[in-house]
Amino acid sequence: MDELPVAVVGAGPVGLAAAAHLVERGLTPLVLEAGPRAGHAVAQWNHVRLFSSWSELVDPAAGRLLEPTGWQQPAAQEYPTGAQWAQQYLVPLAEALGDRVRFGTRVVGVARRGRDRVVDAGRESEPLTVHVETEHGEERITARAVIDASGTFGEPNPLGGDGLPAVGERAAADRIVYRVPDLADPLVRQRYAGKRIAIAGAGHSALTALVALAGLAEEHPGTQILWLLRRGATGAVFGGGDADQLPARGALGQRAKAAAEAGPVQVVTGFRTAEVEAGADGVVLVSQDGHKLELVDEVVVLTGFRPDLSWLSEVRLDLDPVLQAPRTLAPLIDPNVHSCGTVYPHGARELTQPEPNVYLVGMKSYGRAPTFLAMTGYEQVRSVVAAIAGDHESAARVELTLPDTGVCGGAGVFDEPEQVVGGGCCGPVGPVAVSIGEAR
Numbered sequence: 212m213d214e215l216p217v218a219v220v221g222a223g224p225v226g227l228a229a230a231a232h233l234v235e236r237g238l239t240p241l242v243l244e245a246g247p248r249a250g251h252a253v254a255q256w257n258h259v260r261l262f263s264s265w266s267e268l269v270d271p272a273a274g275r276l277l278e279p280t281g282w283q284q285p286a287a288q289e290y291p292t293g294a295q296w297a298q299q300y301l302v303p304l305a306e307a308l309g310d311r312v313r314f315g316t317r318v319v320g321v322a323r324r325g326r327d328r329v330v331d332a333g334r335e336s337e338p339l340t341v342h343v344e345t346e347h348g349e350e351r352i353t354a355r356a357v358i359d360a361s362g363t364f365g366e367p368n369p370l371g372g373d374g375l376p377a378v379g380e381r382a383a384a385d386r387i388v389y390r391v392p393d394l395a396d397p398l399v400r401q402r403y404a405g406k407r408i409a410i411a412g413a414g415h416s417a418l419t420a421l422v423a424l425a426g427l428a429e430e431h432p433g434t435q436i437l438w439l440l441r442r443g444a445t446g447a448v449f450g451g452g453d454a455d456q457l458p459a460r461g462a463l464g465q466r467a468k469a470a471a472e473a474g475p476v477q478v479v480t481g482f483r484t485a486e487v488e489a490g491a492d493g494v495v496l497v498s499q500d501g502h503k504l505e506l507v508d509e510v511v512v513l514t515g516f517r518p519d520l521s522w523l524s525e526v527r528l529d530l531d532p533v534l535q536a537p538r539t540l541a542p543l544i545d546p547n548v549h550s551c552g553t554v555y556p557h558g559a560r561e562l563t564q565p566e567p568n569v570y571l572v573g574m575k576s577y578g579r580a581p582t583f584l585a586m587t588g589y590e591q592v593r594s595v596v597a598a599i600a601g602d603h604e605s606a607a608r609v610e611l612t613l614p615d616t617g618v619c620g621g622a623g624v625f626d627e628p629e630q631v632v633g634g635g636c637c638g639p640v641g642p643v644a645v646s647i648g649e650a651r
């Protein structure tokens with residue numbers, strides 16, 4: 212087994228960080244990436260500026276791997292866009308890892324060698340088989356462990372309020388997008404300028420889109436925005452403001468609040484879409500209780516993401532039935548009970564699965580829960596790789612302080628009025644240095 216590589220699914224920030232930790236421990240990573248380059252998912256939100264600064268976006272082991280290559284660490288306190296994160300960090304990191312990263316390689320299955328999930332014998336002793344598809348066809352890769360860092364970006368939630376596509380949602384696909392529109396692109400700008408636009412969602416992506424489209428409305432006065440929230444009130448949607456320990460995240464909330472209060476934006480709360488009625492001039496959204504909105508030209512759906520678990524059907528996973536996140540991690544991140552968006556650092560202990568040597572990490576480990584931070588994923592893979600290497604003392608150690616959002620109490624996932632308490636379940640918000648540079 213020791214001779215076999217550790218297969219890492221996804222060359223995103225967390226998968227590449229896992230590979231750097233594996234190299235540092237003398238293990239062999241093999242990163243399998245479906246897209247054509249590092250940060251393929253990040254590249255799809257190229258234009259969005261992160262609310263994390265560079266000091267929170269470079270994994271410590273990755274930094275050490277890059278150092279001898281002449282890589283210039285970007286200024287710690289600057290905030291990159293998705294494109295800059297990919298170009299200035301993820302692409303050089305993948306280059307430093309060389310042929311330990313394979314692009315155009317989609318993982319379509321993971322199994323214990325020669326055994327489906329029902330067979331008990333050999334689960335501790337046999338390696339794993341990773342099924343991949345490339346442009347040259349199918350391939351099987353034998354691995355000692357699998358770290359699934361494939362994210363959730365490929366599986367956006369639908370508009371339908373019950374988690375399934377609304378009636379007519381698929382048929383109206385030409386008027387619906389599931390990504391933050393890139394208004395720097397003239398064609399995209401043209402698509403939205405002067406139009407009636409519905410934005411659905413309450414997370415950071417929705418706030419980003421709201422701010423961008425409200426800015427467009429200032430330049431193109433005919434532009435009108437309906438902002439649809441499933442929850443009963445805006446309340447904690449705008450985050451902790453000055454109390455957020457990530458200042459840029461707090462500021463995004465405040466900019467969104469200002470945008471929502473501006474003329475061209477109308478906020479619709481308690482709206483759970485059941486139907487999309489398409490006509491020649493646009494679409495009308497109908498709620499579960501039969502309420503119809505005015506006609507809109509475009510719909511921007513930013514209602515979160517969900518994990519693709521289909522290719523993990525033959526390994527034994529213990530996932531929370533609500534969030535589809537590892538069961539031990541789920542109570543820490545469940546928006547129904549824990550709205551702080553604040554999670555204590557965690558690693559192998561919370562991420563270990565019944566299937567030996569299979570781990571879900573990164574954005575995917577959060578299942579359907581929001582507010583994942585890359586720095587959370589970096590600490591996860593530091594710990595998980597230590598566990599794979601047999602260093603259980605290091606695997607159990609906590610080496611990171613995660614920032615509070617500054618908003619606690621009240622889930623806001625259904626219609627109940629929200630309770631926003633300073634401190635609340637996370638304790639008083641105090642100044643905490645946010646740094647991930649201290650690991651190991």
Ligand SMILES: Cc1cc2nc3c(=O)[nH]c(=O)nc-3n(C[C@H](O)[C@H](O)[C@H](O)COP(=O)(O)OP(=O)(O)OC[C@H]3O[C@@H](n4cnc5c(N)ncnc54)[C@H](O)[C@@H]3O)c2cc1C
Nearest residue numbers: 221223224225245252261262263318361362573574584585
């Ligand atoms: C608009 C937006 C803004 C964000 N801003 C921040 C921020 O400011 N700070 C922050 O910390 N986080 C932010 N996030 C969260 C965030 O996406 C991450 O922290 C980070 O990208 C998660 O990294 P990851 O490696 O887990 O997943 P991803 O970045 O999603 O990478 C997963 C990779 O796996 C690949 N893949 C998927 N399926 C397969 C398969 N079957 N086979 C092979 N490869 C596969 C994908 O192509 C992708 O390259 C933001 C997210 C969004 C959407």
